[in-house]
Amino acid sequence: MKYSAISNALFTNNRKNFVSRTKPGSVAIFHANDEFPVSGDQVFPFKQNPDFFYLTGIDQEQSILVLYPDCPNKAYKEVLFLRQTNEHIAIWEGHKYTKEEARLASGIQSIHWLHEYDTILHSIINYAEHVYINTNENDRYAHTVPYRDLRMYEALKQKYPLHKYERSALILRDLRVVKSEIEVGLTQKACDITNDAFVRVLKFLKPGVAEYEIEAEITHEFLRQRATGHAYNPIIASGKNAVVLHYIDNNQVCNDGDVILFDFGAQYANYNADMSRSVPVNGRFTPRQRAVYDAVLRVMREATGMIVAGAVLGDYQDEVGKIMTSELIGLGLLDKHDVAKQNADAPLYKKYFMHGTSHHLGLDVHDFGSRYKSFEVGNILTCEPGIYIQEEGLGIRIENNILITAGGNHDLMGHIPVEAAHIEEIMNS
Structure with a gap:
């Protein structure tokens, strides 16, 4: 890992909160993510299962966590199983956690090698009534791949068919969405790195530069500051590419007179930033570009003010839609008489602003959380109108990351340039 060590108090507290919500007589089992093959003997870069990381702080493949607070054998109330290294692994793959390193990273004292898992689990699971299994229940995920937790669940059902199987996701959905002080700090670090990459790009950008050159500048800054890398595939969309919401080809030349839409964020210690900005390639907005930009910025600021504890995502989006409708009328894109007669279930503003305004942010870019539960203190949400x-080949999106606190909200990206005049000043300095 590139990032600095994280206090294991975060993961110890996360485990404590999780087991406090399980039923008496329960054992919970969590698996690290699979390693996915590219072809031959190559695999994609490993990315840890966010739930596993949330509970352990362990960033290594082929690892298993067992939590059994009522276990009659005190040695196995919480156990971490790791892949045991050897000379061959050390030569070909490099360093793996030692038991002491794993204790320090996770706060778990009982560490065993992976080959002991079946024996130890069998010695305790028959004393449990409930078995909690971790499944991917993010409502943005469509299940097509039988990932490790699911495969192990099928094996457990065959071996222990009369246990009562429970869903860890119901607990984690409530826990992960409320960020601790340490998690906020890690997210802020990701936002700070993202800021530095953006300012670097503003000073680099000029007509004739290719989108992939900009991506390279961002990547350089991320890795230079010990980020894991990009939180997601970066969008570097110049000119008409900006009207494609998830444009990631990043292979065109940036032309004089165009606006370029950026959507990128750093990932630091598995926590993500998610930022969007739109800037003029030549350093100066045209009057029309500036009018659209300022309209989006006004919507973002009003929407940010509504991200408070107690707000509900659906109602919040409806209110943002009303604000956006007013701005689109002002820009001459909608007619107020047509708006008065619109179908409430298909509002006209969606022609120009077709995505949601906010989503939860954390260990996942679209973080685990309920879209039906009210916002809470400790939530981090994006705010990203566009x-x-x-017909004009113009796309504008502005996005910051907002933390809800007891005293209101706090913009974790409040220091990143966003005013049109400020962006122009940096580009022309």
Whole structure:
């Protein structure tokens, strides 16, 4: 890992909170993510299962966590199983956690090698009534791949068919969405690195630069500051590319007179930033570009003010839609008489602003949380309105990351340049 060590108090507290919500007589089992093959003997870069990381702080493949607070054998109330290294692994793959390193990273004292898992689990699971299994229940995920937790669940059902199987996701959905002080700090670090990459790009950008050159500048800054890398595939969308919401080809030349839409964020210690900005390639907005930009910025600021504890995502989105409708009328894109007659279930603003305004942010970019539960203190949400005008080849999106606190909200990206005049000043300095 590139990032600095994280206090294991975070993971110890996360485990404590999780087991406090399980039923009496329960054992919970969590697996690290699979290693996915590319072809031959190559695998994709390993990315840890966010739930496993949330509970352990362990960033290594082929690892298993067992939590059994009522275990009659005190040695196995919480156990971490790791892949045991050897000379061959050390030569070909490099360093793996020692038991002492794993204790320090996770706060778990009982560490065993992976080959002991079946024996130890069998010695305790028959004293448990409930078995909690971790499944991917993010409502943005469509299950097509039988990932490790699911495969192990099927094996457990065959071996222990009369246990009562429970869903860890119901607990984790409530826990992960409320960020601790340490998690906020890690997210802030990701946002700070993202800021530095953005300012670097503003000073680099000029007509004739290719989108992939900009991506390279961002990547350089991320890795230079010990980020894991990109939180997601970066969008570097110049000109008409900006009206494609998830444009990631990043292979075109940036032309004089165009606006370029950036959507990128650093990942630091598995926590993610998610930022969007739209800037003029030549360093100066045209009057029309500036008018659309300022309209989006006004929507973002009003929407940010509504991200408070107690707000509900659906109602919040409806209110943002009303604000956006007013701005689109002001820009001459909608007619107020047409708006008065619109179908409430298909509002006209969606022609120009077709995505949601906010999503939860954390260990996943679209973080685990309920879209039906009210916002809470400790939530981090994006705020990302946009206007996309196909006929003008112009797309503007502005996005910051907002932490809800007891005293209101706090913009974790408040230091990142966002005013049009400030962006122009940096680009022309």
